[in-house]
Amino acid sequence: MLFFSFFKTLTNQVVTIELKNDIRIRGVLKSVDQYLNIKLDEVDVLDLDKYPHLSSVKNMFIRGSVVRYVVLPRSEVDVGLLEDATRREAANQVSKAR
């Protein structure tokens, strides 16, 4: 749930998403759900010549399971806070497992 909440804080930021089939898409992050499905607005497909079927697409829904990377704007991420949160989450998981 942590990364779901994390991505929610990044809505309306410009992100670049690389899919497992190597397509890279830049766009405004509009929404995310519990599966980390992502909704992008004002999309801009890098290397569009290779993917002509995306030439007239203005916004898209990407299934979370096919995402390889999400490239985030550095200024919008509080790395220290995220580190703390992940460690706390990991500690919770451990204590829950016991």
Next chain:
Amino acid sequence: MERLSINDPPPGPQHGNNAQQGQQGQQPPQVGVSQGPPQLPPQMFTTAAQLLDLTDKKLVLVLRDGRKLIGVLRSWDQFANLVLQDTIERLYAGNLYADIPRGIFLVRGENVLLLGEIDLDKEDDIPAHLQKAPFQEVFDLKKKEDNERKRSDKKRNNQLQGLGFEAEHSGEILF
């Protein structure tokens, strides 16, 4: 179903607090009226909210096996199982493409790669290097391309495995 967008404020009586009701005399008193089911928050971070915006729009659906389907999204559920109407399948190979009329599709969610809303103003601006060609010609060319790609992907995966890398998406080839 009422057509909500995720930007809409939640409807219903919860929107204002009860103190305001005294000032707005024309509103009927809400005493004793049940609040009904909980209203959705203005930004619904759910699969349903994301797909609701795309309903009844012309979309391009890319499947895990590389197929590109163009149709109107009519129905869906929380797993992103989809129903598309008036669908055509568009084949691309080299700088050729072909359309095949297909009809209604019910797609199981796990096969969905992405779903893009087509900008109707731009939909006819087909990239200059692309040409429409007869189905059979495109199909044969595509088959050849796919076989080549399969071979080179297999070779690359084998090499990677030799170096100790596990093949991504368990060796399944995504397009």
